[in-house]
Amino acid sequence: MKLIDIQHLNKKYPSFELKDVSFSLESGYIMGFIGKNGAGKTTTMKSMLHLVHPDSGKIFLNGMDMDQNELEIKQSVGIVFGGIDYYPETKIKKLKNTIRPFYREWNEELFQKMINHFEIDENKKVKELSAGMKVKIAVAMQMAHNARLLILDEPTSGLDPASRDDLILLFQKYIEDGEHSILFSTHITSDLEKCADYITYIKDGRIINSTDKETFESNYLIVNGKKEDLSPENKDKIIGLNIHSLGFEGMINAQDKALFSGCMIEAASLEDVMVHQERKNLSEVF
8 A cells, every 4th residue: 555645746835846856655654855955855845745735746645645634644754853942840650641642543552662662751841851862762752653655854864873773773663564664854864775675856846756675776876987088978967977197977867877987886875866966066166
């Protein structure tokens, strides 16, 4: 079953536009949602949840039409946009007891297991928690109401490696039963290398690729060579070309590999793809 099915989503602002955004995700998987700041990740997520209203397009979450079933959908979707930064003087226990009545399927036993695992004291105030603890509490609260789908915007940003690893392992456990899925926006591509099954890449408000992670990475190669290896036939095929004193470096589509015989060619990582897709030409500056 598709837990996410976004069809031709459009949203126009004076200085930015989401253009024909479409992608989907079956249950039992984690999708990494990547792109530079301002590419449209958060706008897409907020449009999906009707936190901003799209101009056109169809949104289906957990098999339901968002236009017709918003309240029902939000019972079964968990949303985390950063950590808990509201009500700083409030104790975690009181905050939980305020949120719990809004959800029909709150699982107190699961919530307690998660905060015990994370070694979080319910009697602490929000302001007494580290950035990592705030995110873990936010995630625990969303998982505890039996959300089939988690939508996470930069949940690991600013966290130390141990806290990030804690969350990654939790996410992997969460989808293990095949009934849950996660849409996970992040700049930390190493986290996605560990846990993502699918990658959706957005650039300037458009989806430029959405596929399984292995296929996504195999579409690209990193190429290094001497200046004399560049020709009119192959130069335009290089994405994020950087010409330096010793030669050149850039990324190519795997289908263009034959044009670069004699050059050093390596597999591209998710970070490589992001860096080269967004690289600007410094010759315009220097």
